[in-house]
Amino acid sequence: MKKYLALGLKAILRIRLYWLLMFAVSFSILMPGLLNYISQGLSLSVYEEQLDTFGEYQYIAYIAGANHELPEFEQQFSESLYPEKSIEQAGYMYKLGLGSVDEIAIDIGYVDPIAWKLSNAKLLRGRLPEKESEIALSDTKLYELNAGTVYDIGDVVNVSGRDFILKGIYAEFGTRWVGGEDYRFYRTMDGLVGTEDARDIWNNNSIKMLAILMSGTAVFDDIEMQDAKNIFHNFYIDDEYAKNMYQLPQFLIPVIIIMCALLLISIYLLIIGERKSVYKIYCNLGFEKREIKRLQFMTFLICNLTGLVCGILELGIGVAVLPCFFRLNGCVLTFKAWAN
Amino acid sequence: MEYVIEVRNLKKCYKQGDELITAVDVNELNIEKEKITAIVGRSGSGKSTLLNLLGGMDKPTQGKVFIDKSNIYQRGFALPKFRVQNIGFVFQEYNLIPELTVLENIRLPLLIQNSTADSDHESCILDMLEIRDRLTFYPGQLSGGQKQRVAIARALITKPAVVLADEPTGSLDQLSGSQLLDYIKESNKQLKQTFVIATHDSEVSRRADKVITLEDGKVR
Numbered sequence: 001m002k003k004y005l006a007l008g009l010k011a012i013l014r015i016r017l018y019w020l021l022m023f024a025v026s027f028s029i030l031m032p033g034l035l036n037y038i039s040q041g042l043s044l045s046v047y048e049e050q051l052d053t054f055g056e057y058q059y060i061a062y063i064a065g066a067n068h069e070l071p072e073f074e075q076q077f078s079e080s081l082y083p084e085k086s087i088e089q090a091g092y093m094y095k096l097g098l099g100s101v102d103e104i105a106i107d108i109g110y111v112d113p114i115a116w117k118l119s120n121a122k123l124l125r126g127r128l129p130e131k132e133s134e135i136a137l138s139d140t141k142l143y144e145l146n147a148g149t150v151y152d153i154g155d156v157v158n159v160s161g162r163d164f165i166l167k168g169i170y171a172e173f174g175t176r177w178v179g180g181e182d183y184r185f186y187r188t189m190d191g192l193v194g195t196e197d198a199r200d201i202w203n204n205n206s207i208k209m210l211a212i213l214m215s216g217t218a219v220f221d222d223i224e225m226q227d228a229k230n231i232f233h234n235f236y237i238d239d240e241y242a243k244n245m246y247q248l249p250q251f252l253i254p255v256i257i258i259m260c261a262l263l264l265i266s267i268y269l270l271i272i273g274e275r276k277s278v279y280k281i282y283c284n285l286g287f288e289k290r291e292i293k294r295l296q297f298m299t300f301l302i303c304n305l306t307g308l309v310c311g312i313l314e315l316g317i318g319v320a321v322l323p324c325f326f327r328l329n330g331c332v333l334t335f336k337a338w339a340n
Numbered sequence: 341m342e343y344v345i346e347v348r349n350l351k352k353c354y355k356q357g358d359e360l361i362t363a364v365d366v367n368e369l370n371i372e373k374e375k376i377t378a379i380v381g382r383s384g385s386g387k388s389t390l391l392n393l394l395g396g397m398d399k400p401t402q403g404k405v406f407i408d409k410s411n412i413y414q415r416g417f418a419l420p421k422f423r424v425q426n427i428g429f430v431f432q433e434y435n436l437i438p439e440l441t442v443l444e445n446i447r448l449p450l451l452i453q454n455s456t457a458d459s460d461h462e463s464c465i466l467d468m469l470e471i472r473d474r475l476t477f478y479p480g481q482l483s484g485g486q487k488q489r490v491a492i493a494r495a496l497i498t499k500p501a502v503v504l505a506d507e508p509t510g511s512l513d514q515l516s517g518s519q520l521l522d523y524i525k526e527s528n529k530q531l532k533q534t535f536v537i538a539t540h541d542s543e544v545s546r547r548a549d550k551v552i553t554l555e556d557g558k559v560r
Contacts, residue, residue: 003452003454006451010439011439281436284429284431285424285429285435285448285449285494286449286452288420
């Protein structure tokens with residue numbers, strides 16, 4: 001056995017079949033790369049199409065619905081984004097809508113305690129809103145507002161015709177809307193309100209956004225979730241393009257299988273056909289026919305085992321790459337957790 | 341006089357269409373031990389066929405071939421194993437394995453029979469054939485003469501009873517061919533090795549100890 005292994009390995013590694021291995025390795029690297037390229041291209045184009053069709057806010061609501069549809073994927077996605085975090089409970093953050101104070105536009109949002117803890121947000125003065133009609137403002141927005149009227153902790157701020165008591169001032173923090181490693185959005189929230197107000201604003205405002213800080217559990221209540229699901233459902237049914245994108249892996253997997261089969265056949269033909277003269281020499285030197293067959297089999301086996309190793313690597317890369325197909329659906333809206 | 345190869349009533353026939361062609365027809369032939377014997381003859385006279393029959397690489401239509409008193413075509417005789425252990429081959433086209441280094445090519449017959457090299461013997465061959473400085477080279481990096489020396493080393497490594505060489509100088513220029521014969525002579529002298537060389541090279545027949553001339557498959 002040792003001699004067949006030695007001779008087969010030398011045949012593969014040295015001259016004749018060296019390029020074959022190169023081909024196998026290239027194939028293993030190229031295919032996931034190709035998958036990645038195609039999926040990214042499609043995801044982007046679908047994403048852009050959605051923006052044109054529905055506008056940004058609806059798109060985000062759609063994604064929220066999609067997240068609800070694929071909680072297990074979302075969980076994996078979060079874990080891959082934050083491997084160092086082991087937070088079981090979801091934190092969430094609503095961007096509730098656009099209001100105004102003294103005719104200055106202001107984004108009103110809600111951040112739950114977990115999301116707050118995980119974020120890079122820093123409370124400068126006072127506290128976060130806890131009760132109804134309380135609000136906290138960002139230092140940047142407060143500076144802007146203070147150009148007209150001087151606001152301080154305890155003052156009443158009129159936001160879009162509704163009075164709030166200013167309870168806290170926080171350093172402006174950005175919410176990064178993450179799609180994989182690709183940061184596409186950067187949002188801030190000028191003012192934060194408490195739970196009760198947030199729910200009220202969410203239900204009465206047509207402009208809604210949601211950010212999931214750490215996902216894995218439902219972040220909407222039933223009505224809100226249904227709202228998002230409806231938007232998602234309508235879009236999903238109507239859009240053939242999105243459907244096709246989901247079908248793409250089903251098309252590519254047979255292609256990969258066919259390519260692998262062709263590779264195996266090529267290896268076999270090369271081992272048997274291209275090296276007849278070498279086997280004749282072995283025969284002349286005293287190898288028996290059965291020994292030649294063993295040698296051929298061993299060479300074939302080594303080639304295939306190498307292919308298998310490459311295939312496993314390919315699978316690993318593929319598993320890492322394939323989520324790109326779900327980027328549309330799994331574009332988890334989150335913001336980077338800077339907290340320790 | 342001691343013989344290493346003895347041939348009795350050896351015949352090899354081919355069928356070509358309806359015609360039966362006798363390539364070799366030798367009643368009696370004896371090859372002396374530790375000598376260089378040249379088998380000469382025109383192209384198509386049956387030299388290579390006879391050599392193949394002597395080496396067990398082809399089956400005769402009839403007849404017997406004894407190597408070291410063993411009838412190699414006897415039914416049940418383990419010819420492949422015997423061939424590896426007792427017969428060395430040198431071919432016109434060298435027949436080196438391209439993906440093996442010079443040293444690996446030389447040791448290949450030992451690998452085939454799962455044995456290891458006798459280091460003194462190996463060392464002696466490498467020095468005698470002056471290939472020690474080429475051991476890590478691949479056949480593609482060698483000249484024709486060097487390749488043939490490697491082929492001879494490979495034939496000698498198992499200490500065979502006889503080395504059969506089919507046109508060993510056929511692919512070499514005159515100078516390289518002449519040098520190769522020097523090496524064969526030296527091997528014969530130092531290792532007491534029997535060589536049987538099929539050739540149409542007049543210099544080979546001139547320097548051989550004995551010359552057998554074949555004409556239409558028969559010894560003249």
